[in-house]
Structures are given as structure tokens and as C-alpha cells.
Amino acid sequence: MLRRGGGERPGAVGAEPRLTAVxxxxxxxxxxxxxxxxxxxxxxxxxxxxxxxxxxxxSAVVVLGDSFTVGVGSSTGRGYLDHLAEDMAWSVTAxxxxxTGYVSPSVVPGYQPYGGRVAELASLRPSLVVVQGSxxxxxxxxxxxxxxxxxxxxxxxxxxxxxxxVVVGPLDAPAVDPAGVxxxxxxxxxAAEEAGLxxxxxxxxxxxxxxxxxxxxxxxxDDQGYAEFADELAAALQDQGR
Numbered sequence: 570m571l572r573r574g575g576g577e578r579p580g581a582v583g584a585e586p587r588l589t590a591v592x593x594x595x596x597x598x599x600x601x602x603x604x605x606x607x608x609x610x611x612x613x614x615x616x617x618x619x620x621x622x623x624x625x626x627x628s629a630v631v632v633l634g635d636s637f638t639v640g641v642g643s644s645t646g647r648g649y650l651d652h653l654a655e656d657m658a659w660s661v662t663a664x665x666x667x668x669t670g671y672v673s674p675s676v677v678p679g680y681q682p683y684g685g686r687v688a689e690l691a692s693l694r695p696s697l698v699v700v701q702g703s704x705x706x707x708x709x710x711x712x713x714x715x716x717x718x719x720x721x722x723x724x725x726x727x728x729x730x731x732x733x734x735v736v737v738g739p740l741d742a743p744a745v746d747p748a749g750v751x752x753x754x755x756x757x758x759x760a761a762e763e764a765g766l767x768x769x770x771x772x773x774x775x776x777x778x779x780x781x782x783x784x785x786x787x788x789x790x791d792d793q794g795y796a797e798f799a800d801e802l803a804a805a806l807q808d809q810g811r
């Protein structure tokens with residue numbers, strides 16, 4: 570599981586480790602998505618992505634994400650991927666770097682926004698990709714987030730033709746500006762719809778609410794929070810037939 574940690578942008582959800590290989594007995598990949606907004610005519614809507622068959626036990630799943638996917642905040646080193654891997658009986662690789670997002674490059678030298686990790690992710694030949702986040706894009710232009718999401722989803726389709734991709738939006742952590750995180754969520758939801766990708770919305774679903782006792786630092790979930798996040802995500806994926 571590629572996990573890298575480091576610094577984070579002020580006001581962002583929190584630092585996420587950079588890509589660091591870690592293999593779990595079972596696991597899942599989560600990628601977050603974004604959607605762009607802009608002026609002028611709307612671009613043609615992409616053809617829906619190929620429908621995915623349920624992912625069988627042992628499926629190789631890759632998660633593209635930020636410090637949440639790294640597991641920052643856990644006192645035991647078991648983030649939501651560890652729980653999700655057990656719940657779904659999947660093999661997991663996390664392509665995660667702290668402080669990054671669709672647009673945010675983190676403050677750590679060498680870390681890259683999500684789009685900079687696609688080639689490495691594609692080399693793993695996953696059976697499912699999940700894009701997670703990111704609150705690290707809060708404060709960025711919604712139009713920029715949307716454009717970055719459009720480019721990311723198109724690149725994933727090009728480099729991994731036929732591989733299903735699921736987008737998971739950001740959480741509304743207590744220390745993050747509510748309006749800002751919803752602007753990011755809306756941009757990603759629109760981009761996912763335009764790309765024909767399923768979008769899972771933790772904010773609309775009320776995940777980790779109320780937040781008392783579920784966050785380690787106001788930004789990152791604690792051990793109980795990650796366990797609950799995994800349960801919510803597993804249920805959402807199963808509802809989609811994964």
C-alpha cells in the first residue's frame with residue numbers, strides 16, 4: 570500500500586503519507602473525485618463508464634487519496650483501508666500522499682496532486698479504483714478542482730480501459746470550512762456525473778456525524794472514526810453491487 574506522510578497545507582484536512590508500498594491480506598482502493606465548473610457551453614457528457622461486475626473476494630483494489638487514506642490520526646496504524654479490506658475481503662494498495670488533493674500538491678517536496686500518480690497506479694493493473702477526497706482542495710477554485718477531476722477521470726479511463734472507478738467525496742471534518750468542503754464536493758460530484766462514474770457522498774450520507782469522539786484532531790478520524798468510515802464505505806460499495 571503506497572502511503573506517504575508529511576506536511577499539510579494550512580486549512581486542509583491533514584497531511585497524507587506519500588506513496589509507500591504496503592500489502593494487506595485483504596484491502597480496497599479508494600479514489601476521490603472532482604468536478605469542474607466554468608463559463609460557456611457545457612462540454613459533451615462522457616459516455617457512461619462500463620458497468621462493473623461485483624468485485625470478488627481477493628480482488629486487487631487501489632485507493633487514490635490523501636491523509637485519510639494514509640490513516641493519519643489512527644493510534645494503532647489501522648486506517649479505514651485496513652477495516653475495509655477485512656469487510657470486503659479484497660487485496661488493497663493505497664496510492665496516498667498527505668496534504669494532496671485533485672489540485673493541492675501538499676507542502677512536502679516531491680508530493681503530487683492525484684493526477685501525477687495515475688501512471689504508477691495503472692501499472693498495478695487493479696480490478697477496481699476508488700478515488701477519495703479531498704478536503705485539501707478546500708480554498709481552491711471550484712472550477713480548478715472540477716477541471717482537475719475531469720482530467721483525472723479521463724486519464725484513468727485511457728490508462729485503465731474497462732476498469733471500474735468509484736469516486737468518494739470529502740468528509741466535512743469539524744475543523745474544515747463547511748461551505749468550502751461542500752464547494753469541493755459539488756465540483757467532484759458534477760465531474761463524476763459528466764464522466765459517467767458513480768459518486769459516493771459522505772456529507773449527504775451523514776458519515777461520522779455527530780463528530781464527537783470520532784476525530785483525533787478535528788481533521789482526521791480517530792480509530793473509531795476510521796472503523797465507522799470503513800463500514801459506511803463498504804455498505805455504499807455493496808449497494809452498488811461491488
